[in-house]
Amino acid sequence: MTDWPLYDAKNRFSAVVDAAVAGEPQRVTRRGKPAVVVVAVGEYERLRRLEKATAPGFAELLLSMPDGGDTLERPRVRPRHVEF
Template identity: 40%
Template sequence: MARTWQLQEAKNRLSEVVDEALTHGPQIITRRGIETAIVLSYAEYQRLALSRVGISTFFRESPLAAAAEDLDLARDSSPPRPDIAL
C-alpha cells in the first residue's frame, strides 16, 4: 500500500522510504500538500519501462488502423485564394 510522505520527512527518513518502496510498493512524496514525486523499487521501474510500446507500434496495432486505409491524403491541387485587400 502506498504511503504518503511530506518532503521534509522523506528527506530525513530516506532509508525508511526506500525500504517501504521495496516491501510495500511506491511511496508518494508531497510538497506543500501537493503530490510531486514517487519513490519505487528498481524492479517496479523496470517492469513499467519495459511495458512501454513505441508510438508507431501503438498506431499500427490500433483498431482504427484499418480505417486509415480509407483516408484520402492527396494534396488539394486547386489554386490558392486571391489576396484580400485590407
C-alpha cells in the same frame, strides 16, 4: 501507498527507500501536492517493459496516419491585391 511530505521524506529517506524496496510505493508530496513516487528498481523495470510492449512503433504510427482521401477539404484562399 504512503504519503510523505518532502521534509519528512528527506529526514527519513532510509525509511522511504526500505518501504519501497519491500514492495510498497511511497508518494512524496510538495506543498501538499503529489510530486514523485519512489518505487523499487524491479517495479520500475517492470513498468518500463510494459510501456515498451504497449507503445506503437514508428512504422505503426506512420501507417495509422490518415491518408487524406476525399475527407479533407482544401482551405479556401482568397487572393489579395498587392501593389508593386
